[in-house]
Amino acid sequence: MPVLTLPLALLALAAVPALVAIYWLRNKFRRQTVSSLMLWLDQRRPREGGVRVQSIQTPLLFFLELAALVLLALAAARPMLPLPDAAIPVFVVLDDSYSMGAGGDESPRALAEQTLREELRRLPGFSLRLMLAGSNVQLLGPPVRSEGDVLPLLENWTCTAPAARIDRAVALAADMGTDDARVIVLTDRAPGSPQAKDQRIEWWAFGQRRANVAFVNAARTTREEQDRCLIEIANLSDQPQVTEFALETSADGGARVTRLDLGPRQIHRVFMTLSQNTTALAASLSDDALDMDNRLLLLPPPRRMVRARLSINDQDLHQLVRDALDASGRVLITDARPELLITDSPEAAPTPDGVWMLQILTAPADAQAAYLGPFVVNRAHPLTEGLGLNGVVWSADKVEDTPGAVVVTAGDVPLLTDTRLAGDNHLIRLKFNPTASNLQNSTDWPILFWNLLQWRSGRSPGLPQPNVRLGTETAVRLDPIVEKVIIERPDGNRIELPVHDGSVSLRADQPGLYTITAAGADYSLAANVLYRDESDLSAAITGRWGSAPAADQLPRHYRGAAWILVILALAILAAHQVLAGRAGGRRQDIGG
């Protein structure tokens, strides 16, 4: 129903009786019987008087004036028309975690989609926005107003995320929507946060408490000439479960199947050692309520060593460095195509051929100072991870002006600096005199070289870790000349990505094997579903929290309609003017 913003303006309708009175008085005739009308049949009709009254024209003009008057009075009252119900905003948060796919055709996702479509058919009109709540929140397309437009968007609801950030999605919906917006959450869990329990949020859960056996942890590490593997299999139910654990490696040539009897909530661990020639290890469990966490793929970790060349004249210092490098087990001392040059020559200059350089700057005894701290450490730098420097005596020169970004400083004296060179090479300056220091005797000394090797290794082409958990974002280092890579995803789709700053970021949002092809080199990445909480379906539940406001309680949106009435009034007045002008013209014609 339209509403009037200024109903007092309807007082203008008081002019209607006045208009009626004018016309009534004007059309009121005094009856007079005359002997004959012959003396009144005056053919010369002047305008001012004696005019034969046009009785047909007058009511039409009256009704036009009456309509215009009423319309203007209504327009002055500023009527507002309700907008169609299609304007009701609805935000639907879709739980994209992989537990929504449990149960096959009766999965929470299938039930939720069916319920959503029924709800949309029930609504007289809506403006729907779909929000995919996975590890991140994603808006699916623009607002849609029909069920037919919703269905294509629901195809993006794949339920492969390791977690659902529903709280973020709800907060985003609250920011984007108006106060009357409906927020519907489609999930398989009960609301947890106070925000989610808000009665204004319609929380629809379609989960079923199901037994599930899943891989919950897996790792493959390189140790000397072998790879060690750890696999954890969990019975995520309160009942004993039996499953078949199948293991297949490239060396075996076939699958080895083991029957596992798992007690309630039992975690079964499998340790194994693989030769370094074993490529991929694939494991699987028997099909159950949730198949996604029944597959595992472990790729061999990279065995690449950092080639380093030592050019240290001070023998004591040389030995200290060599010991630290050897302790890391990640370095190959060689003069051929070194990736890292460690020297104590102050004149040594970095070469532009991709060689990093650690320059250890010693000083004469009279120019030295021993610093006990406190040391200021740039914790954001890769060299400082795990660096404590507690109780460390660090002897170095007193020169305050050392090139490069300061990594560690004692007061105004930089002790460790980093200078980024062309080609993403680095020159690290370490001011250090072992004769008056105990740094080399602390755990920080091998940590410092471990961090250096780790940093340098990470900047070499390839993946830092070939086995990641689902949803992990991995940076693939590439040769600087590479401009683009082709990534083949587990579902077979191939995408091409540009390379920025020598690396490409890849989010493993599907479980399985990824293949990255760049300038003839191939890199493999395995993404595994290893999330115990998400695989645990014992917390899944069916229910509804919050309720949709009744139709009569929904705030209606209105649109001003005064302009429509004004236009109608103007049109009527224009018609009135035309009719009145014609009537006047006729009288003039007769009078002439």
Next chain:
Amino acid sequence: MANRPGSSLEFMDHREYQPGDDLRHIDWSAFARTDKLTLKVFREEVTPHADIVLDGSRSMALEGTAKAQAALGLAAAVAEAAANANFTHAAWITGDFCRPIHHGADSPATWDGFAFDSRTTPAEAVLRSPPAFRPHGVRILISDLLWMGEPIVALSRLAERAAATFVIQLLARDDVDPPERGNIRLVDSETNEIQEIFLDASAQQRYRDNLARHQDHWQRAAVQAGGRMLTLVAEDLVEDWDLGPLAAAQIVKVL
């Protein structure tokens, strides 16, 4: 009522023959003597008579006016005056035709069988069937004369072979003075035709001008027919029955 031609034939004079004269009145003796056609002119003595013609149309009984009362009173006065002057008289009333009023030759008190209810104008009635007026009599028409048409046509027929013709226009005060200003729904008393007009001073003046022009037409037609015309206002007449205007017009003679 004045004396008029007598009731006997008496030689009065000779005059030269005019084409159309009755050949029976040629004095052949005088022709023999003078070789000229000479006509004997006789004075015809007849019984003096008055034909009183009342307009029987509905407008003569206009509601709210004294026209009917004045018309009857005026006709009766003329009839009484004729009787006083030793005139015989006959009263006529126009309807679809012009017909005698029952007992119209007697005292006005005995007149009967007539009403002002005709939708036919006196002109149409006279022309449709000419009444048997007595030749050489006096003809008096009492009417409001408010109909369209050439007055001379009806007056010629009325004045045919009449010794004298008088037209007394009897109007109501409302006929003379138009209604007051405002929206007026005019109803024709004879046809019931309706006309709605806005009446103001100029419209009132135009009405008066139209009435004056109409009266002038009748005045000239009356003269052309050898008669006279007099206008009276009914309300003024019935107020004191002053017949002075009739005397002034030499229709009656006051002794």
